[in-house]
Amino acid sequence: MNRFALTIAAAATAISFAGAAFAGEQYVDDTGYAASGYDVVAYFDLPQSPVGSAQPAAVPGNADYVAEYNGATFAFSSADNKARFEANPAQYAPQYDGHCAYGVSKGGKVPGNPTLWRVVDNKLYLNITKNVVGFWEEDIPGNITLAENNWVNIEPTEASDRAIPKFSSTAPVK
Template identity: 70%
Template sequence: MKWLIASAVFAASSSFAFAGEQYVDETGFAVSGYDVVAYFGLDQSSVGSSQPKGVPGNSTITAEYNGATWAFSSAANRDAFVADPAKYVPAFDGHCAYGVAKGGKVPANPNLWRIVDGQLYLNITKNVVGFWEEDIPGNISLAGNNWPGIEGSGASSRTIPQFTSSAPTN
């Protein structure tokens, strides 16, 4: 039964990785200029523990995708992204996954992340991460159900609270 639920969540998540307007903050880059490919090489912490910080991208190593500029820490990561962007883009166009589970689009902090079944999810604050982690599969399911109704609306224009970007670098 768990396998069936996990398969359904994975199948649903692959359909909502991107479709609307990408969240871009004041940096002018998707995911605040952090390298989305690099997350897949970081060791994930267990649920309830803080994740390692994201890897800042370089403003001279970029790619365009889903109407946004993405920064990368290396040319190899940029090339991997260009070859298969859907593999690396965060779910819900870079908006907070828990926010989408609750029915809205709010910004997401690139240092508050988790990869579930090969999909990158971001959240807005440490408190929200706690709520998200109480039921990750349930929140993914709720978000997947809510996404079709909100994906076509514009990206959030809010600033990420309690976050100062250190990316992109040169």
């Protein structure tokens, strides 16, 4: 069994299936927001850490600044970020409808953790756990190619119904 399969198997035992809610194919956890209420536009303004290093903290959204896209509610930290998103939501929404990019590269839909992120070629990618980030970063371009090829076949399937393991959101209060 490869390292990814072992990691996913271990993560699956830690994943709670209760409380997740979904809108369309976008991954939405029990916060009720896409990207667990984090501001998806703000990622593009944060500095990128080198591969192998943790990224800066994601920016929580605010319930006063929300927009709908892909059947889900996105929250933003400012009116400016909301306006930027509304002008081009596909630019800012996480790839693979907010599912884990490495999971998609392996052919499945599992939740994307908005605190485990990377912007590559002006696109936002999320991963599920810190261990998975390590696998993702071993070959980011190769994993993106695999994910893009797999996404065509798995995109029509329902959004993941799993909670993000060991994750607690700072989502805005509705």
